[in-house]
Amino acid sequence: MSLGDVAESWLAGHADKLVDWRRHIHRHPELGRQEYATTQFVAERLAEAGLNPKVLPGGTGLTCDIGPEHAPRIALRADMDALPMAERTGAPYASRMPNVAHACGHDAHTAILLGTAQALASAPELPVGVRFIFQAAEELMPGGAIDAIAAGALAGVTRIFALHCDPHLAVGKVAVRPGPITSAADSIEITLHSPGGHTSRPHLTADLVYGLGTLITGLPGVLSRRLDPRNGTVLVWGAVNAGVAANAIPQSGVLSGTVRTASRQTWVSLEGIIRAAVTALLSPLGVEHTMRYNRGVPPVVNEEVATHILTHAIEAVGPDVLADTRQSGGGEDFSWYLEEISGAMARLGVWSGEGAQLDLHQPTFDIDERALAIGVRVMVNIIEQAALI
Helix, strand or coil, X not given: CCHHHHHHHHHHHHHHHHHHHHHHHHHCCCCCCCCHHXXXXXXXXXXXXXXXXXXXXXXXXXXXXXCCCCCCEEEEEEECCCECCCXXXXXXXXXXXXXXXXXXXXXXXXXXXXXXXXXXXXCCCCCXXXXXXXXXXXXXXXXXXXXXXXXXXXXXXEEEEEEEEEEEEECCCEECCCEECCCEEEEEEEEEECCCEECCCHHHCCCHHHHHHHHHHHHHHHHHHHCCHHHCCEEEEEEEEECCCCCEECCEEEEEEEEEECCHHHHHHHHHHHHHHHHHHHHHHCCEEEEEEEEEECCCEECHHHHHHHHHHHHCCCCCCEECCCCCCCCCCCHHHHCCCEEEEEEEEEECCCCCCCCCCCCCCCCCCHHHHHHHHHHHHHHHHHCCC
């Protein structure tokens, strides 16, 4: 019996359970590094299948091994945390936690990997060892993957794979590409300082609000001239705060945003370039500043052989499942695993095919739950395909 047959047999008796798991996790979302109940829920379901999960230090996230000990070991990863936002889907399984919601599909990722683990546990034997990594804190920069790696999640692992929900792909489609599939993502916060003063006499002080405006327009412009435009680097401001009165120059103001790039090489050099540019732009104005530059995640770069394995795993689901995709501007901490070993990530279609294509991180985001079974099929097929390499 092929592993594909094992997956079909398991899904024939457990497809409803897969949906129930996802809805339970969706109702009870937990923020990064607070996923204690989710970790316990997953551990209990794994134990029901006769597996031996190991909770990671800190009590959130876990790993679980199955299959031969001395064969190559393939890791499959899912993230478990939710976002600090209110849900507005109106679904009967909507979040019961105020201002916490699974608006990025991590509930689906967790249910899919849980189903994959139970399906593979039912197989008579496995051709390679498998490690299931249920990871905490993906949404927290620089990401919980770093914690999992430090705890030994990759010890003995040769390759790693993951799926991520994509609301721009119809259910029944799974997309992958070699090379970069996400972008690096950092955040910056710049605080400006001025003696303040009357708006009638800006020459006697340092015009802090003008300095904020200079950075808002000038810093993205500098980056567009300093960096290769083919690398898709973009700085977008998300918040600016300063002042309370129309006729008073404030003493402090804060500007914050994100900077993303499709190039790992550019990502390495970004902080230095931005720090120098901010200093140069503000220097003529006499405005002082401090800056916090928060390194986020590098791009997810799908390795060639791993992409080949993942492509064949998708094709084995059906003749029209494999789809094309482009590199995204979003960040994903799965990239930290790929800094250590080879692997690949694919995009799982979750759009129903009707109505609006709601984006990730929107309060109304939801998935077509038919995608859950497709995700299990792909994950199980990865193990079979990896054994052929």
